[in-house]
Structures are given as structure tokens and as C-alpha cells.
Amino acid sequence: YNSELQRSEKMEIISQLAASVAHEVRNPLQVTRGLLQLLEERHKVVVPNTENYYKLAIDELDRASTIITDFLTFAKPQMEQVHELNLAEEFKHVEGIIVPLANLQGGHLEMSVPRSLRIMGNSSKLKQALVNIIKNSIEALEGSGVVKIWAYEEHEQVVIHIADSGAGMDERILERLGEPYFTNKNKGTGLGLMVTFRIIEVMQGTIKFKSQKGVGTEAMIRFPAAR
Ligand code: ADP
Ligand code: MG
Numbered sequence: 001y002n003s004e005l006q007r008s009e010k011m012e013i014i015s016q017l018a019a020s021v022a023h024e025v026r027n028p029l030q031v032t033r034g035l036l037q038l039l040e041e042r043h044k045v046v047v048p049n050t051e052n053y054y055k056l057a058i059d060e061l062d063r064a065s066t067i068i069t070d071f072l073t074f075a076k077p078q079m080e081q082v083h084e085l086n087l088a089e090e091f092k093h094v095e096g097i098i099v100p101l102a103n104l105q106g107g108h109l110e111m112s113v114p115r116s117l118r119i120m121g122n123s124s125k126l127k128q129a130l131v132n133i134i135k136n137s138i139e140a141l142e143g144s145g146v147v148k149i150w151a152y153e154e155h156e157q158v159v160i161h162i163a164d165s166g167a168g169m170d171e172r173i174l175e176r177l178g179e180p181y182f183t184n185k186n187k188g189t190g191l192g193l194m195v196t197f198r199i200i201e202v203m204q205g206t207i208k209f210k211s212q213k214g215v216g217t218e219a220m221i222r223f224p225a226a227r
Contacts, residue, residue: 019075074124087117107141118226129199132192140166163218169211
């Protein structure tokens with residue numbers, strides 16, 4: 001009868017632990033990556049048949065970092081509280097992560113989120129969900145195009161649209177979104193949307209994707225408006 005409580009306490013501990021681990025592990029990953037790159041540059045001629053080992057090691061470190069990013073970009077080792085959130089504020093933080101990424105990979109961002117929209121949720125979880133969707137959009141642009149984000153309130157729901165002019169998806173891919181480890185990318189984790197769907201569900205929200213191959217993709221997310 002109190003197993004529910006125990007379960008949520010355990011979840012809380014796991015989630016705090018994960019946040020600490022993510023924070024602690026990121027730095028050594030970065031340092032090791034840097035050292036490997038230095039070694040690779042300085043020891044161009046090494047033992048025969050080992051030339052690729054540096055690259056493999058760096059790729060594997062990058063993979064570990066990407067997995068952390070998909071789960072724990074905003075994670076902080078503190079209680080996971082649910083608050084009333086101002087959507088525009090949340091998007092401002094998300095922009096801080098996404099704009100540099102867009103500058104790096106190509107493509108740009110157009111955002112129109114009015115300051116009046118409020119929903120209930122955990123700030124770091126919500127931001128993680130949004131980043132994972134927008135990151136996919138930027139990656140789908142393959143160097144050029146636009147990601148448009150807009151939001152409004154309708155029938156006591158806050159509605160968020162994230163639309164890109166990227167590669168798009170066919171029916172076969174659309175129906176597999178959110179499946180763990182489902183990826184079509186060389187260096188994908190296939191974990192981003194799984195995490196995102198779970199977060200939106202916990203927040204009593206819904207998400208739908210519309211997409212057309214070669215034209216683009218639009219995600220529509222609905223949350224109950226806070227009042
Ligand atoms: P990953 O990004 O690591 O591949 P995700 O769960 O984030 O994992 O996405 C799964 C797959 O869904 C992607 O590999 C891609 O094929 C497809 N996808 C998701 N979002 C988009 C998008 N905006 N445009 C095109 N394809 C997308
Ligand atoms: Mg992704």
C-alpha cells in the first residue's frame with residue numbers, strides 16, 4: 001500500500017544520482033578527448049594497424065557525451081519539483097543551448113512565444129524535452145533552412161509548434177518515433193524522443209508529428225494551461 005510512495009522516493013534518488021553522475025562524468029570525458037586529440041596529432045606515425053584507434057576512442061567518448069546530453073542536459077542534483085512555469089522563460093534557456101548549436105551546424109531559429117503562457121511542470125525536464133525536439137529539427141536541416149517555434153493558448157491548453165524545413169520523414173519512420181534506440185543517424189542514440197515522450201506524458205501533455213519527406217516536419221505539443 002505504501003509501495004507507490006517508496007517507488008517515487010526511489011525514482012527521486014535515482015534521478016538525483018543520475019544528475020550528479022552526469023555532471024561529474026562530463027568533465028573527465030572532455031579532458032580525455034582533448035588528450036587523445038593531442039596524442040593523435042603528435043604521434044602520427046605509430047604502431048602499424050593502430051591508426052584508427054585514436055579516432056575510435058574519440059568517437060566512443062563523443063557517444064557517451066551524447067547519451068548524457070539526450071537525458072541530462074539541464075539536470076541538477078536537487079529535488080525534482082513541479083512549479084508553475086512561464087513558457088517564454090523556459091524557451092529563453094532552451095535558446096541558450098540551441099542557438100550555438102544552430103550556428104555550428106547551420107540553419108536558423110525563429111521563435112515567437114508570448115510571455116503570458118503558463119504550464120505546470122519541472123523546469124529541467126521540460127527544457128530537456130524541448131531541446132531534444134529542436135535538436136532533431138536542426139539536425140534535419142542538414143546545414144540550411146529554418147526552425148520555427150510558436151505557441152499560444154487555445155481551449156485551456158497551451159499549444160507549442162516546432163516546425164522545420166528539413167529532410168522530413170516517411171510514414172515508416174513516423175510510426176517508430178520514441179522507440180528506444182531507434183535512430184537513422186550515424187551518431188544518433190535513438191534515445192532523444194523516448195525521453196521526450198515520457199516527459200510530456202508525465203506532464204499530462206500530448207505530442208503529434210506531421211512530416212513530409214523532403215519538405216519538413218512539424219511537432220505539435222499540448223499541455224494543460226496552468227491557472
Ligand atoms: P536520434 O536523434 O539520436 O536519432 P531521436 O529519438 O531524437 O534519436 O530521433 C529518432 C529518429 O527520428 C531520428 O534518427 C530521425 O530519423 C527521426 N526524426 C526525429 N525528428 C526529426 C525531424 N525533425 N526531421 C526528420 N527526422 C526526424
Ligand atoms: Mg535526437
